[in-house]
Amino acid sequence: MNSLLDHLNAPQLAAVTLPPVHALILAGAGSGKTRVLTTRIAWLISNRQVAPPGVLAVTFTNKAAREMQTRLAGMLPINIRGMWIGTFHGLCNRLLRAHHRDAGLPQLFQILDSADQQSAVKRLLKSLNVDDEKFPPRELCHFINAQKEQGLRPAAVEAWDDWARKRVGLYEAYEAQCQREGVVDFAELLLRSYELLEHNEPLCRHYQERFRHILVDEFQDTNKLQYKWLKLLAGGGANLFCVGDDDQSIYAFRGADVGNMADFEREFHVANLIRLEQNYRSHGNILDAANAIIRNNPSRLGKNLWTEAGSGEPVRIYESCSDGDEARWIVEEVKALQRDGHARAEIALLYRSNAQSRALEHALFNAGLPYRVYGGLRFFERAEIKHALAYLRLIANTDDDTAFARVVNFPARGIGARSLENLQDAAKAANSSLHAAIPQVAGAGGARLAAFAQLIVTLRDAAQLPLPELVDHVVELSGLRSHYQNEKEGQERLANLDELINAAASFVAEEGTPNQDGEITGEFGNDLSSFLAHASLEAGEHQAGEGDDALQLMTVHSAKGLEFNVVFISGLEDGLFPHENSLTEDKGLEEERRLMYVAVTRARQRLYLSFAQTRMLHGQTRYNLPSRFLDEVPEELVKWLTPRAGRGGFAVPSAPTSFGSTPRRSESSGGSGFRIGQSVMHPKFGLGVIVNAEGGGTDARVQVNFGVAGMKWLALAVAKLEAA
DNA sequence: TCGGTTCAGAGTATT
DNA sequence: TCTGAACCGA
Numbered sequence: 001m002n003s004l005l006d007h008l009n010a011p012q013l014a015a016v017t018l019p020p021v022h023a024l025i026l027a028g029a030g031s032g033k034t035r036v037l038t039t040r041i042a043w044l045i046s047n048r049q050v051a052p053p054g055v056l057a058v059t060f061t062n063k064a065a066r067e068m069q070t071r072l073a074g075m076l077p078i079n080i081r082g083m084w085i086g087t088f089h090g091l092c093n094r095l096l097r098a099h100h101r102d103a104g105l106p107q108l109f110q111i112l113d114s115a116d117q118q119s120a121v122k123r124l125l126k127s128l129n130v131d132d133e134k135f136p137p138r139e140l141c142h143f144i145n146a147q148k149e150q151g152l153r154p155a156a157v158e159a160w161d162d163w164a165r166k167r168v169g170l171y172e173a174y175e176a177q178c179q180r181e182g183v184v185d186f187a188e189l190l191l192r193s194y195e196l197l198e199h200n201e202p203l204c205r206h207y208q209e210r211f212r213h214i215l216v217d218e219f220q221d222t223n224k225l226q227y228k229w230l231k232l233l234a235g236g237g238a239n240l241f242c243v244g245d246d247d248q249s250i251y252a253f254r255g256a257d258v259g260n261m262a263d264f265e266r267e268f269h270v271a272n273l274i275r276l277e278q279n280y281r282s283h284g285n286i287l288d289a290a291n292a293i294i295r296n297n298p299s300r301l302g303k304n305l306w307t308e309a310g311s312g313e314p315v316r317i318y319e320s321c322s323d324g325d326e327a328r329w330i331v332e333e334v335k336a337l338q339r340d341g342h343a344r345a346e347i348a349l350l351y352r353s354n355a356q357s358r359a360l361e362h363a364l365f366n367a368g369l370p371y372r373v374y375g376g377l378r379f380f381e382r383a384e385i386k387h388a389l390a391y392l393r394l395i396a397n398t399d400d401d402t403a404f405a406r407v408v409n410f411p412a413r414g415i416g417a418r419s420l421e422n423l424q425d426a427a428k429a430a431n432s433s434l435h436a437a438i439p440q441v442a443g444a445g446g447a448r449l450a451a452f453a454q455l456i457v458t459l460r461d462a463a464q465l466p467l468p469e470l471v472d473h474v475v476e477l478s479g480l481r482s483h484y485q486n487e488k489e490g491q492e493r494l495a496n497l498d499e500l501i502n503a504a505a506s507f508v509a510e511e512g513t514p515n516q517d518g519e520i521t522g523e524f525g526n527d528l529s530s531f532l533a534h535a536s537l538e539a540g541e542h543q544a545g546e547g548d549d550a551l552q553l554m555t556v557h558s559a560k561g562l563e564f565n566v567v568f569i570s571g572l573e574d575g576l577f578p579h580e581n582s583l584t585e586d587k588g589l590e591e592e593r594r595l596m597y598v599a600v601t602r603a604r605q606r607l608y609l610s611f612a613q614t615r616m617l618h619g620q621t622r623y624n625l626p627s628r629f630l631d632e633v634p635e636e637l638v639k640w641l642t643p644r645a646g647r648g649g650f651a652v653p654s655a656p657t658s659f660g661s662t663p664r665r666s667e668s669s670g671g672s673g674f675r676i677g678q679s680v681m682h683p684k685f686g687l688g689v690i691v692n693a694e695g696g697g698t699d700a701r702v703q704v705n706f707g708v709a710g711m712k713w714l715a716l717a718v719a720k721l722e723a724a
Numbered sequence: 725t726c727g728g729t730t731c732a733g734a735g736t737a738t739t
Numbered sequence: 740t741c742t743g744a745a746c747c748g749a
Contacts, residue, residue, distance in 0.1 A: 061738060089739045113739075186739045221738090254737060353735055358741090375737090412725070537739060557736045579735060595736080618734060619740035 004042055004075065008035075015274045016040045018241075020049065020213070022268040024261065025243040028305045029290070029601035030281030030563065037215055037243050038068055041083070042075040044213055052082035054212040056233065059087055060221055062538045064561075068217070084211070088226055089186055090537055092193040096184075097533075099203060103196045106182040108396045108529045110403070111536035115381070117141055117185045120402050124170070124177050127428055134163070135170060144171050148187035149223045149255045151194065181401050181433060187225075194229045208236025219244030219264070223255035227263070240268060246301045247294050250557060250595050252587070261301065279305045279601075281563050283312025285637045286607050290600040293632045297590045305601075314639035317630065318610040323356075323571070326612045327363035330568055333608065334369060334551065337566060344370060348552040348564040350599050352577035355617075356570065357553055364551065374554035379540030384484065384493040385500055389535055391474045395460050396529050399433035408434075408452055411483035415452065419445025467527045468505040475501070503540075507531050556599040567603035569596075572611040573624035574707045596629045609633075613689075614677060623677050623689040625707040674702060674721070681724040685709040 005013060012032055015025050016039045027033035041057060044050045059065045065086050072080050084091060093111065100107045112120060121137045121144075124130075147157055154172040159165040178184060184192060197204040214234050216222070219242035222230070234240045242264060249258040264270065279287055287305045294300070320326040334347060349360055349371075357373055364371045379385060387410055393403035409415040419441065426440035427433060435456070438449045455477065462473045475481050475497050484490030484497070508527055511534070552564065556577075571577055577596070582588035600607060611626050674680065678690045685706040692703035700716040714721065 087739065111739090114737095189739080251737075253735080355734070355741090416725090539739080555736065581735060591736095616740070 004039060004046065008032075008039070009278050011274050011276050011278075012036050012039075015276070016043050018272055018274075020239045021272055022240045022264075022270050023242070023272040023274065024219075024265055024270045025241070025274050025276060026301055026303055027243050027245055027276040028279060028303050029245065029248060029598070030279040031276035031305070032280060033243055033245075033276065034064075034067060034071070034217070036276065037217055037241075038071040038075065040241060041072060041213075041215060045076060045078070050212045052078065052080060053210060055083040055085075055215070056091075056211040056213070056238075057083065057085040057215045057217070058091060058230070059085075059217040062087055062090070064217055065090070087537070088229070089189050092189040092229075093533055093537060095193045095196065095207075096189065099196060099200075102200055102203065103192055104179075105184065105192070106397065108182070110183045110393050110397060110400050110529075111189065111533055112178075112183050112185045112402060113381075113536050113539070114141070114186070115386075116183075116402050116536075119405070120177065120181075120183070120185075121174060123401065123405060124174055127424055128170075128173060130170065135167065140167070140170060140174075143167060144174060145185070145187045146255065147171060148191045149225050151191060151225050151228060153191075177401075180431075181399050182397050183400060183402065190225050190229060194225060194232065197232055204232065205236060207233060208238065211238050213241065214238050215241045215243070217243055220246050220249040220258050220261055221251050221256045222260050224257055224260075227257070227260045231267070234268075240264070245303075247297070247303065247594055248560065248598050250560065250591060250598060252591055273301075275303055277303055277305055279307045281604055282307065282601060283309050283605060285311045285314055286600060286603050289315050289607070289633045289637050290597050292634050292637075293593060293600065293629055294597040296632055297593050313606050315633060315637050316606070316608045317633075317638055317640050317642075318608065319626070319640075319642040320610065320612045321614060323359045323612050323615040324363070326570055326610050327359045330360065330570065330608075330610070331363045331367045331369060333568075335367070342566060344549045344551045346565040347568070348554065348559060348562070348566070348602060349568045349570060350554060350556050350559050350602065351569075351571050352556060352579060352595070354555060356576075359616075360553060360570065369551060370548060371551040371553055372548075374552070374558045379496070379499070379503075380535045381539055382493075382496055384480065384496055385535075387480060388471065388475055388478070388497060388500055389532065391456075391459060391478045391480075392471065392528060393532060394435070394456050395463050395470075395474070396532060398435040398456060401427075401434045404434045407478070408449075411479040413448060413452065413479075415445060415448050419443075419449060422446075423449060463528065467508050467531060468501050470528065471501045471504045504531060507534060556595050559602050560598050563602055563604055565604045566606045566608070567599070568608040568610065569599045570610050571615070572609050572627035572630055573615065574627055575622070575624045575705075576615070576617075577627055578629070593629065596627075623691045623705060625687065625689055625705060628707065674716070674723070679724040680704060681722045682706065682714070683720050685712060687724055688712075 005016065008016060012035070015023065015036050025036060027036065037057070041055055044055070045052060057068060059068065069080065069085050084094070086094070096103050096105060096109070097107070100109065118137050118141050121140050122132070125132045125135060125137065154168050154175065157168045157171065159168045178188070197207065211233060214230060216230060221244070230240060244261060246258050246261055249256060252258070265273065284307055287307055291304055318329060320329055330349065337347060338344065351357060351360070354375060361371065361373065380389070387407055390403035390406040393400045394407070408420070422441050422445060423434055423437055427437035430437055430440065435453065438453045441449055459474055459477060462470055465473060480497065481494065484493045487493070511530070556569070578589055578592035582592045609630060611630070613623065615622050615624060674690055674693070676690050676693060680688055680690060682688060682704070685704070686709060688704040688706035690702050691705050693700065698717050701713055702716060703711065703713050705711050
């Protein structure tokens with residue numbers, strides 16, 4: 001047992017061996033957070049402070065949950081299945097399946113992913129004849145989710161004008177539609193299970209008494225509802241052990257509320273705030289840079305990373321003329337790194353927004369360097385997979401209109417918009433599902449619809465087949481297989497459908513067996529419905545090809561939690577990073593700074609920061625100032641690879657020839673000596689870049705981006721502009 | 725039902 | 740500039 005605690009540093013040890021009390025662990029980047037979390041659980045169990053069923057561990061991603069499970073399995077000689085370890089959504093799903101009746105849901109309720117939700121909303125707007133210009137489906141979804149994440153049902157939402165009242169009405173109608181169809185969206189999983197416990201005292205007490213230790217990963221990412229959910233479950237005297245890092249809170253835009261950390265500390269009278277500040281990942285200079293940057297944020301809980309690893313290399317900064325130049329420079333640098341023996345997979349190219357990957361990919365492709373871009377379509381989000389799943393969903397529940405609408409005419413079977421409209425009217429009149437309304441539709445369209453209904457019946461007859469065979473059967477009988485066989489580029493899709501059959505097989509092998517942890521029975525309806533839930537809750541790997549030695553390209557957001565020997569952070573320009581939209585948001589700049597902090601702390605040995613004077617964005621050449629975050633890195637940590645830019649000597653204006661091929665207006669403004677893209681100094685506004693010019697002679701005006709001070713039009717005859 | 729055209733929008737993302 | 744979605748005509 002002692003080996004459990006070997007090699008823990010003092011604060012880690014203190015956290016792991018805390019007595020049964022509430023605790024907040026402030027875990028800096030690379031400080032062994034997951035290790036503390038898992039060791040804590042293992043320690044509690046091996047010291048008989050709690051039995052496995054008394055443990056509830058919550059994460060945000062399936063990946064994190066899996067990692068925790070794997071590590072625990074390696075630490076404990078016992079079966080860990082009695083513990084509840086999973087994502088918020090996965091655990092809520094589990095609760096709702098077990099108590100579907102109390103929660104007011106059919107046993108086989110389906111889970112809508114974001115795309116499904118949006119199409120459900122579109123369908124709703126259409127059926128209610130609502131103008132989708134006034135209520136764009138995207139925004140409406142966002143609104144609905146935001147309300148749910150605050151725990152607000154329509155009746156509780158405040159609305160002051162007609163438009164707002166109408167919007168709340170749509171929220172209400174959406175709920176009714178979901179209820180009728182027997183489907184729940186992601187936010188509903190949370191809210192519904194919260195309400196289930198809140199309104200059902202015996203049940204709530206059951207779980208409160210069961211879970212003695214509740215452990216939360218990435219606590220800074222919890223939203224209001226998730227925090228309430230935790231509070232409710234811990235209300236029976238369980239111990240809440242929350243691990244998080246306020247400096248790495250980068251998800252406010254999707255509802256995360258860092259304030260939960262301070263609230264938790266206060267509301268639970270947390271006497272044990274433990275800081276994990278020793279970093280096992282990065283060299284000293286990198287950490288010092290990160291510390292210096294984040295120090296500019298007010299109202300932090302406070303933390304300073306340190307390492308025993310030595311200061312290592314300086315942080316390298318590179319200035320280039322254009323985004324293309326930046327990409328080419330990165331390529332050359334990567335080649336040099338390769339010659340020095342660095343594996344490509346250990347080099348990451350990070351950027352603030354996805355659009356920036358294009359220039360990088362272009363240069364990498366031309367240089368023949370293998371790379372892998374994170375993000376994008378995932379397995380269960382592919383069209384062919386969603387089609388197959390829609391048939392499976394109809395087998396499980398014919399009332400699932402989202403699934404129905406998706407495949408009623410796919411592959412094409414002559415059921416056009418007209419027939420569908422008739423069907424929708426009939427369904428609305430009878431307040432029934434689309435499927436149930438089929439007999440009401442007459443004519444040729446009605447006949448074709450009836451044939452489709454018959455297809456579903458035939459498919460349902462196969463429902464008792466083993467799951468993989470059922471999937472195969474569905475792919476065949478639905479016509480999906482022959483459809484893609486006849487399509488020119490259907491080969492990959494066919495392969496994906498085969499992969500779906502494989503996925504079903506391995507799902508049954510791994511998870512399809514009934515749970516035997518003495519749980520309240522009826523947790524999952526059957527293999528089919530649990531497979532469908534799995535498909536919704538876990539969209540699958542981003543892309544294959546993980547094995548090859550490829551450069552890693554991703555946004556800073558997706559890099560959170562990862563680490564690399566070498567990291568490039570590109571596009572460090574004001575407006576891009578920090579993103580311009582963030583400047584007008586409340587606490588926006590602080591979140592961007594945390595994002596920068598996350599980016600910097602991904603690097604183990606070497607960190608490159610780069611920016612470009614010009615960048616093509618939305619079809620226009622933009623002239624940006626270097627990111628203000630660059631100024632926050634102390635000089636003594638930095639090695640400039642190009643002559644130093646910035647204060648006073650914003651230097652190295654590149655040769656004019658290196659500018660974009662077609663300047664939008666005259667490049668010089670009337671022989672004034674200034675040109676677009678040039679850095680200038682203004683006595684009041686400071687350093688800026690000329691981004692546009694008008695007029696000439698005594699009438700010459702230039703538009704200058706002064707970064708923090710904003711964008712200004714200045715008359716050259718009046719303004720005291722100097723070349724900088 | 726398809727292919728082409730037009731138009732808006734362009735930030736980060738897990739479940 | 741580029742993309743994806745919506746739309747229209749054959």
